[in-house]
Structures are given as structure tokens and as C-alpha cells.
Amino acid sequence: MKLKFRNLAIAAATVLGAAMANPAIHAANYPTKPITMLVPFSAGGPTDTVARLLAQAMGADLGQQVIVENVAGAGGTLAPERLTRSAPDGYTILIHHIGMSTAPTLYRKLRYNPLEDFEHIGLINEVPMTIVARKDFPPNTLTELVEYVKANKDKVTYANAGIGAASHLCGLLFMSTVGVQVTTVPYKGTGPAMNDLLGGQVDFMCDQTTNTTSQIKGGKIKVYAITTGNRVSSLPDVPTTKEAGLPELEVSVWHGLYAPKGTPKEIVERLSKSLQVALKDPTVIERFGDLGTEPIAQERATPQAHRDFLKAEIDKWAPIIKAAGTYAD
Amino acid sequence: MELLNNLAVGFEAALTWTNLVYCFIGVFLGTLIGVLPGLGPTATIAMLLPITFTLPPVSALIMLAGIYYGSQYGGSTTAILVNLPGEAASVVTTLDGYQMARQGRAGVALATAAIGSFFAGTVATVIIAFFAPPLAEIGLMFGAAEYFSLMVLGLVAAIVLARGSLLHALGMVVLGLLLGLIGTDVNSGALRFTFDNPRLADGISFVVVAMGMFGLGEIIRNLEHEATRTMVTSKIESLIPTREDVRRMIAPILRGTAIGSVLGILPGSGSILGAFAAYSVEKKVSKYSAEFGKGAIEGVAAPESANNAGAQTSFIPMLTLGIPSNPVMALMIGAMIIQGIQPGPAVIDEQPDLFWGVIVSMWIGNLFLVILNLPLIGLWVRIVTVPYHLLYPAILAFAAVGVFSLNNTEFDVLLLALFGVLGYVFAKLDCEPAPMLLGFILGPMMEEYLRRALLLSRGDPMTFIERPISAGLLACAVVAIIIAFLPAISRKREEVFQED
Amino acid sequence: MSIRNPKDFWAGLIYVVLGLAAVYIAQDYEMGTATRMGPGYFPTLLGGFLALIGVVSLVRSFYVPGEPVGALALKATLLICGATLLFGLMLRGAGMIVSMIVMLLISSYASVRFRLVPAVLLAVGITAFCALVFVRGLGVPMPLVGSWFGG
Numbered sequence: 016m017k018l019k020f021r022n023l024a025i026a027a028a029t030v031l032g033a034a035m036a037n038p039a040i041h042a043a044n045y046p047t048k049p050i051t052m053l054v055p056f057s058a059g060g061p062t063d064t065v066a067r068l069l070a071q072a073m074g075a076d077l078g079q080q081v082i083v084e085n086v087a088g089a090g091g092t093l094a095p096e097r098l099t100r101s102a103p104d105g106y107t108i109l110i111h112h113i114g115m116s117t118a119p120t121l122y123r124k125l126r127y128n129p130l131e132d133f134e135h136i137g138l139i140n141e142v143p144m145t146i147v148a149r150k151d152f153p154p155n156t157l158t159e160l161v162e163y164v165k166a167n168k169d170k171v172t173y174a175n176a177g178i179g180a181a182s183h184l185c186g187l188l189f190m191s192t193v194g195v196q197v198t199t200v201p202y203k204g205t206g207p208a209m210n211d212l213l214g215g216q217v218d219f220m221c222d223q224t225t226n227t228t229s230q231i232k233g234g235k236i237k238v239y240a241i242t243t244g245n246r247v248s249s250l251p252d253v254p255t256t257k258e259a260g261l262p263e264l265e266v267s268v269w270h271g272l273y274a275p276k277g278t279p280k281e282i283v284e285r286l287s288k289s290l291q292v293a294l295k296d297p298t299v300i301e302r303f304g305d306l307g308t309e310p311i312a313q314e315r316a317t318p319q320a321h322r323d324f325l326k327a328e329i330d331k332w333a334p335i336i337k338a339a340g341t342y343a344d
Numbered sequence: 345m346e347l348l349n350n351l352a353v354g355f356e357a358a359l360t361w362t363n364l365v366y367c368f369i370g371v372f373l374g375t376l377i378g379v380l381p382g383l384g385p386t387a388t389i390a391m392l393l394p395i396t397f398t399l400p401p402v403s404a405l406i407m408l409a410g411i412y413y414g415s416q417y418g419g420s421t422t423a424i425l426v427n428l429p430g431e432a433a434s435v436v437t438t439l440d441g442y443q444m445a446r447q448g449r450a451g452v453a454l455a456t457a458a459i460g461s462f463f464a465g466t467v468a469t470v471i472i473a474f475f476a477p478p479l480a481e482i483g484l485m486f487g488a489a490e491y492f493s494l495m496v497l498g499l500v501a502a503i504v505l506a507r508g509s510l511l512h513a514l515g516m517v518v519l520g521l522l523l524g525l526i527g528t529d530v531n532s533g534a535l536r537f538t539f540d541n542p543r544l545a546d547g548i549s550f551v552v553v554a555m556g557m558f559g560l561g562e563i564i565r566n567l568e569h570e571a572t573r574t575m576v577t578s579k580i581e582s583l584i585p586t587r588e589d590v591r592r593m594i595a596p597i598l599r600g601t602a603i604g605s606v607l608g609i610l611p612g613s614g615s616i617l618g619a620f621a622a623y624s625v626e627k628k629v630s631k632y633s634a635e636f637g638k639g640a641i642e643g644v645a646a647p648e649s650a651n652n653a654g655a656q657t658s659f660i661p662m663l664t665l666g667i668p669s670n671p672v673m674a675l676m677i678g679a680m681i682i683q684g685i686q687p688g689p690a691v692i693d694e695q696p697d698l699f700w701g702v703i704v705s706m707w708i709g710n711l712f713l714v715i716l717n718l719p720l721i722g723l724w725v726r727i728v729t730v731p732y733h734l735l736y737p738a739i740l741a742f743a744a745v746g747v748f749s750l751n752n753t754e755f756d757v758l759l760l761a762l763f764g765v766l767g768y769v770f771a772k773l774d775c776e777p778a779p780m781l782l783g784f785i786l787g788p789m790m791e792e793y794l795r796r797a798l799l800l801s802r803g804d805p806m807t808f809i810e811r812p813i814s815a816g817l818l819a820c821a822v823v824a825i826i827i828a829f830l831p832a833i834s835r836k837r838e839e840v841f842q843e844d
Numbered sequence: 845m846s847i848r849n850p851k852d853f854w855a856g857l858i859y860v861v862l863g864l865a866a867v868y869i870a871q872d873y874e875m876g877t878a879t880r881m882g883p884g885y886f887p888t889l890l891g892g893f894l895a896l897i898g899v900v901s902l903v904r905s906f907y908v909p910g911e912p913v914g915a916l917a918l919k920a921t922l923l924i925c926g927a928t929l930l931f932g933l934m935l936r937g938a939g940m941i942v943s944m945i946v947m948l949l950i951s952s953y954a955s956v957r958f959r960l961v962p963a964v965l966l967a968v969g970i971t972a973f974c975a976l977v978f979v980r981g982l983g984v985p986m987p988l989v990g991s992w993f994g995g
Binding site for chain 3: 522536560567568749760765773804
Binding site: 057058059060063064067068071083084085086087088089090092093096124126169170172177178179198200201202203206207209210211213214215216217225228229230232233234235301302305306341342 | 389390393394397483484485486487488528530531532533540542543545546611661665666667668669671674675676677678679681682684686687688689690691751752792796799800802
């Protein structure tokens with residue numbers, strides 16, 4: 016009896032071992048162990064929140080845990096670098112936001128190419144930005160804001176969360192659309208920036224709905240517009256920039272999922288499918304809604320759509336950043 | 345009174361069995377992390393965030409909060425026993441705490457830290473309960489100019505911290521300021537002193553510097569005199585503070601609590617600055633100031649109270665305004681968002697059980713902590729009796745792992761080794777590490793606020809004096825410098841006389 | 845003229861070297877003006893100040909006497925810091941278990957009370973504890989077995 020069992024065990028192990036060594040079968044069985052999702056910012060921030068929600072839902076679909084690992088640093092460029100050094104076996108993926116498209120222009124010594132060095136899995140969501148100001152700032156609508164800024168361009172101050180942050184980009188776009196340069200005051204992150212806005216130390220800024228919604232609802236800051244095409248359910252009374260008169264001012268903090276270059280096509284497809292399933296998950300939709308965002312349309316959560324959009328964004332932001340002349344290195 | 349109603353709501357929420365258990369788990373974990381050098385509440389909370397998904401929001405926050413302020417308790421343990429600050433804010437506790445341990449009074453030092461922390465935590469919780477919203481408003485009145493002036497005051501404190509030569513204290517402070525500048529410049533985005541290494545783009549972590557200079561440096565120092573070293577092994581005196589000790593700790597605890605509570609509210613400065621400030625003030629004000637640096641009990645009581653008070657009051661901006669005052673608060677906000685709660689001014693009204701429940705649980709947590717920690721003192725003190733040649737490799741291992749866990753990169757471990765060498769060299773040259781560390785923290789902040797203040801005032805330097813709070817702080821700094829130098833001048837006179 | 849205060853002398857020298865290095869490197873950064881400081885302003889100011897303090901210390905070392913520095917514990921420094929360095933460098937390749945044991949053995953050797961068998965036992969024990977508590981328990985992402993060994 017014992018001998019028979021032992022033989023069986025050895026036979027099974029051999030077959031299994033041979034099977035594991037075969038990459039085709041490997042892909043078919045994917046995933047067989049937990050997957051790591053790299054997040055380029057520290058835990059607790061908006062991207063991290065989206066990542067964790069997604070990880071939960073994707074993990075349920077894939078049947079293996081998706082573990083979030085924060086690799087913060089260098090303005091969000093450390094994590095993609097890590098990804099380029101990771102094995103292309105589908106067990107390490109990366110979430111990143113609009114920063115992926117602006118990094119090549121902002122960082123002249125960047126060590127990776129967002130289009131060529133990664134496999135693109137799909138887009139995740141788009142978080143609109145809101146144009147907000149301190150409570151006692153004179154203008155009350157977007158049109159008034161533009162007039163006020165033009166008339167007082169030497170006195171007005173604009174806050175952002177640091178060079179390369181979404182709020183910085185939004186500010187650049189604002190200034191180039193309106194045609195006025197105002198004094199930009201950089202902060203280390205949106206927390207300190209919001210702090211000074213609440214305290215009335217600085218005049219106005221752009222920030223993601225994630226961070227501004229509760230302050231707006233609490234009446235502590237003023238809001239002028241949402242920078243995407245449609246109104247947001249969590250802030251139904253806020254007009255879009257298109258409605259309020261500045262249609263060119265469209266910025267959204269979009270998130271996308273990436274894998275190392277060379278990850279087998281079947282695995283990328285599997286991840287993409289899993290992403291689409293996660294985006295239909297009711298909890299994800301609900302939580303995204305609380306954050307002021309919603310999951311991206313299913314057809315954009317695909318590799319090709321992602322890659323095309325990324326290229327479009329890179330091309331959109333490059334001239335604006337170059338015109339401003341401030342780089343991150 | 346409305347307050348009593350609110351507290352009732354809070355007690356109801358906090359005193360459920362579930363929440364009591366989570367509170368206990370939180371403070372227990374927190375103490376453990378605080379004791380383990382290097383591993384801080386930020387890393388731990390980040391790792392535990394996924395678990396909080398499945399918990400009800402009140403329980404999740406209670407547990408996470410417990411981890412945070414619990415870690416302030418634990419951090420002092422290793423600071424006192426082996427000169428390794430378990431928590432950034434415990435750096436100051438090493439100054440006198442470790443000396444007390446060397447004199448066989450580790451137990452007393454630990455007890456002082458626990459008592460001071462408990463008192464401070466309790467008082468701070470009361471402050472939060474009564475004054476949270478107005479205090480948050482005051483926090484908002486601090487703009488860049490005010491912060492800059494506060495930092496200047498802090499720098500003056502650094503000089504006061506010096507034990508030895510004033511010149512070297514100044515040198516170390518400036519060196520610290522310079523080292524703090526390594527990384528990205530907020531105002532221009534430029535990378536400074538990073539030698540094209542992306543790992544330096546966010547600067548060097550405070551924990552790495554502290555571990556290297558205090559921890560490793562101390563290990564090497566001890567090995568130097570190994571043969572002649574009188575380790576504390578032989579004489580552990582009583583674990584309980586004497587009457588005299590208790591009498592001496594009262595005032596420092598009160599002062600430390602006050603200073604820590606105030607500074608904790610200000611986003612950015614947090615409990616570290618509170619601990620340093622409390623120590624400096626105590627040193628100036630105490631009649632035993634000559635003993636500071638050699639094992640004065642006030643030197644443990646004041647900073648420990650301050651850092652615990654600060655840990656509690658740093659919740660205020662987070663709970664009332666939804667603004668994180670430090671990375672741990674940012675994580676809590678993240679946890680709340682994942683739970684579907686929008687942190688911000690609405691939380692007090694829309695989720696009173698959350699708000700008041702967390703506050704009341706803080707008080708309960710402090711109680712748990714003192715009950716947990718006091719009996720453990722006997723255990724901790726035994727660690728000191730372990731033969732040093734067996735103990736220090738363990739210290740090294742914990743420091744290395746702890747430092748790694750900050751950013752999950754081995755580069756930090758390499759830096760740890762470098763600062764170990766530096767720490768040892770400077771120690772041999774009688775240059776104190778504490779002023780350097782304070783300069784390290786303050787440097788980048790000072791520059792950031794200075795430039796931002798000038799940006800906001802459009803280049804007008806008078807802004808620092810025109811704004812009342814800022815002017816007041818600068819005036820305090822000037823007064824402090826004068827007071828600091830008065831004895832120095834008369835001391836110089838004495839020296840000259842002696843040499844002749 | 846002889847050095848009367850070696851500690852002041854060496855400290856001063858270090859300050860001067862580091863201060864001047866800072867000023868030199870900062871030349872690459874924009875200076876700006878006093879009211880609109882560029883990234884290079886503060887570092888240059890501080891570096892210069894540090895060098896100045898260094899000079900004062902150097903000069904003082906020739907006049908005001910002080911204690912000698914005392915022998916440097918080179919062996920201890922090399923072993924402790926070297927062990928830490930090695931740990932960092934070997935971590936990904938050899939894995940945490942091997943690297944830590946190596947680090948602990950080397951650092952134990954710095955003690956005069958070093959004996960091989962207890963040191964090995966200690967190293968294994970501490971490593972096991974760290975692996976269980978930090979890596980398994982708290983989830984610190986350190987590879988237990990490194991890439992050289994197929995981890």
C-alpha cells in the first residue's frame with residue numbers, strides 16, 4: 016500500500032513539475048500564486064484607494080489574492096522603474112495615473128518609455144478635477160474667476176501639490192487656456208495645499224473630487240467647475256467647464272493598469288478580462304461613486320484602447336509642459 | 345450640555361465588546377511596533393489596511409488609532425534600554441533615558457515614560473473632546489510665515505539642546521540642515537544632492553539617520569570599551585520611582601503635555617517637534633538642568649508626555665477637517681475613504697458615533713497602555729541584563745529590517761551603515777547627534793516655508809513681522825537666544841579666568 | 845605650532861570639507877535672489893556657513909587645548925557597518941535568511957567574547973525570529989530565499 020502511494024506521489028510530482036515548466040500550460044493555469052500590484056504613491060492617497068478597491072475585486076475574479084505594494088518616490092517614477100525590472104510572468108502589475116503620460120516630458124532623464132517598455136492592460140477610471148477657491152475669494156463663477164484672474168494677475172496665487180502632480184498640470188492648462196500667468200505656489204502633496212486653501216493663505220487650486228468633495232459640501236471652500244465632460248453625481252450642482260465657458264479646460268486623473276514588457280499575451284488578456292469584471296462589481300461602482308468617479312466604459316478597459324489613450328495624453332501634455340519650462344529634473 | 349451628549353454617544357460606541365477588543369489589539373500591536381526599532385506605525389498601518397475593509401468603520405479607526413498612539417509608548421522602551429529610538433519622536437528620550445539605564449535606573453525611566461504618556465494622552469483626549477473644532481481653526485491660521493517662525497524657534501531649541509561645545513552644536517545643526525536638503529526641492533522641482541540616484545529623490549529618511557547615528561554608532565562605541573565596560577548587568581535598582589522622582593516628574597509632565605498638545609495640532613510638525621521643544625524648555629526651566637544629558641528624570645518625563653500628547657492631538661485636523669497632518673493620518677483618511685466615509689468637516693455631524701467613538705476609545709486605549717506597559721517594565725529591564733555581545737546583533741538585525749521596511753528598499757540599509765560610521769566618528773569628536781537630527785528635520789521645512797511665505801507675499805520680507813503670530817514667535821526666538829547666550833557669556837569669562 | 849585640540853581640529857576639517865563640497869555642488873542649481881530664492885540659494889548659504897564654522901574650529905584647535913581623540917575602534921566599525929552593508933547588498937540575491945545570518949555572524953565577530961558555536965546559534969535564532977515576525981507576520985516584503993537560489 017505504502018509503496019503504491021509513494022509511486023503515485025512521485026509520478027504526480029513529476030507530471031506536475033513538467034507541467035509547471037511548460038509556459039503554455041503555465042499561462043493556462045494562471046494565476047497559481049498571489050499577484051503583486053505596485054502603487055507609485057504612498058498608502059492612503061487617492062491612487063492607493065483605487066488600487067485597493069480594484070485589487071479586492073480582481074482578486075475575487077482571478078481566484079488569487081492581489082496584494083498592494085506601495086513603492087512611492089521620485090514623483091511616482093520609482094514604481095514603473097521597478098516594473099521594468101520585474102519578471103514578465105503576470106505576477107507583478109502596476110497601477111498608475113495621468114503621471115505616466117507626463118513623466119516622459121517632465122523628467123528629461125527618465126529611465127523608461129511608457130509606450131514601449133510596458134504591456135498595457137486597460138484603463139480603470141477617470142477622476143475629475145474641481146476648480147476650487149478659498150471661501151472668501153471674490154469670484155463666484157468660472158467666468159468671474161477668469162475675469163478676476165486677468166485683472167489681478169499679479170496678486171492671485173495658485174496652489175498645487177508639487178511639480179508633476181495632477182493639480183500642477185491642471186494649473187498649466189488653466190493658465191495656457193486663459194492666457195495668464197499667475198504665481199504658482201507648490202506644496203508637498205494635496206494635504207498641505209488644501210490646508211492653506213482652507214486657511215485662506217492661498218487663492219485657488221485644482222484638485223481631484225476625492226479630496227475636495229467633503230470640503231465643498233461642508234461649505235469650507237468654493238467650487239467653480241468640474242473639468243470633465245459630464246457632471247458628477249456626488250456634486251450635482253457643479254457645472255462642467257464646458258457648460259461654464261471654458262471647454263478647452265478638460266483634465267481628468269485617469270488610472271491605468273500595466274504589466275512588464277514581454278508578459279505573454281494570454282496573461283495580459285486574462286488580466287484585462289479580470290479588470291473588466293472588477294469594473295462591473297457593485298461595490299467598486301459604489302465606492303468609486305463616493306470618490307466622485309465611475310469605472311471606465313468596458314471597451315476602454317482593453318490593452319489597445321489604453322495604449323492609444325496613453326499616446327494621446329502624452330502628445331496632449333508635452334507641448335503644455337514644454338511651454339511652461341519647468342521640469343522635474 | 346451638548347458635550348455630555350456627545351460623550352455619551354462616544355462611550356456607547358467605544359464600550360461595545362467588539363470595539364474594546366479592537367482597541368486592545370490596536371494598542372498592543374502599536375506597543376510592539378514601537379518597541380521594535382525601525383518598524384513604525386506608518387508601515388504597519390499600511391500593511392493592515394486591507395484587514396480594515398472587513399471591519400465596521402468605527403472599529404477599524406479605533407484599532408488603527410490605537411496602533412498609532414500605542415507606538416509612541418513603545419518607542420521609548422528601546423530608546424531607554426539600548427539607545428535605539430523605536431520611534432522618531434523617541435530620539436529625545438534617548439538623551440537622558442539611556443543614561444538613566446546605564447545608571448541602573450532603567451525601570452524608573454520606563455515607569456516615568458509610561459506615567460507621563462498616560463497623563464498626557466488623557467489630557468490630550470479631553471482637549472480634543474472639548475476643543476477640537478476651534479483648535480482646528482487655529483491650526484488653519486498658521487500659514488507659511490508662521491511655520492517658518494516656529495521653525496526658527498525650534499532651531500534655537502536645537503542649540504539649547506547641546507551638551508558640549510556651542511560651536512559644535514551649531515556645526516551639527518547646520519550639517520543636519522544640509523543633509524535634510526537632499527532630495528527634491530518643493531518649490532522648483534529640482535533634485536538636489538541626489539547624484540542621479542532616484543532613491544535619494546525623496547531625501548533620506550529620518551529613521552535611517554537616527555538608527556545609524558544613535559543605534560549603530562552606540563554599538564560601536566560600546567564595543568570599543570567592551571573589556572572595561574560596566575554594563576548595567578550588575579546593579580538594577582528598584583523599578584519603582586521614588587518619592588523624590590515622582591515629585592520631580594510632575595512639572596515636566598505638565599509642561600510637556602501642554603507643549604506637545606499645541607504642537608501636535610499643527611500639520612507637519614507633529615510629535616517630533618513637540619518632544620524636542622519640551623526637552624529644551626525643560627532644560628532651560630528646570631533647576632536640575634545641569635543633570636540633563638546625564639540622566640535627569642525630567643529629560644524623560646517632558647518629551648515622553650509631549651510626544652504622546654502630540655500623537656493624540658494630531659488627530660484633530662484629520663477628524664475635523666479631513667486633512668492629514670502626517671503620513672499616518674493620511675492612511676487613516678484612506679481607510680475611511682475605502683469604507684465609504686468622506687473625511688472632512690461633515691464627519692462630526694453625519695457620523696457622530698465615529699467621531700466621538702474614536703475620541704473616547706483613545707482614552708480607553710491610554711488606560712490599556714498603562715496597564716499593559718507598567719508590568720512589562722520588569723520584563724524589559726531584564727533585556728538589559730542580557731550579555732551585550734548577544735544583544736547587539738539582535739539590535740542590528742531589528743534595525744536593518746526596520747530600516748528596510750520604511751520604503752522596501754535595501755538602499756536604506758546601505759545608508760544605515762553609512763550613518764553608523766558617521767555617528768561613531770562624530771561621537772568620538774564630541775559632536776552631538778541630537779542637534780544634527782533636529783536640523784535635519786527642520787532644514788527642508790524651514791526652507792520650504794521661507795520660500796513659500798515670500799512667494800505668497802510676493803517678495804515682501806516684512807511679511808514675517810507684519811503677521812502677528814509670526815512676529816510673536818520670532819520675538820520668542822530672539823528672547824530665547826538672549827537667555828541661552830547669557831550664561832554662555834559668563835561661562836566664557838570663567839573659562840578665561842581659569843586658563844590664566 | 846601644534847594642534848592642541850585634535851577633536852576640534854578634525855571636526856573642523858570635516859565641516860570645512862563638507863561645507864565646501866555643498867557649495868560646490870550647489871553651483872549647478874539656480875540661485876535666484878534673496879526674495880525669490882532658487883534651489884541653490886539655501887544650500888550655498890548653509891554650506892558656506894558650515895565651512896566658516898569649520899574654519900573657526902580649526903583655528904581654535906591650535907590655541908585652546910582639549911583631550912585627544914582616542915583610538916578609533918576600526919575593527920568594530922568595519923565589522924558592524926560592513927556587515928550591515930553586506931546585508932543590504934546581498935538581500936535580493938541571497939535572500940533574507942542567508943544575508944541576515946551572514947550579517948549577524950560578521951557583527952558578532954566584532955566582540956571580544958565571540959565564540960563560534962554560540963554565535964551561529966544566536967544568528968540562526970535571531971534570523972528565525974525576524975523571518976517569522978517581520979516577514980511572515982507583518983508582511984515586510986523581503987525575499988526569504990534570494991534569486992541566486994531560485995527564490
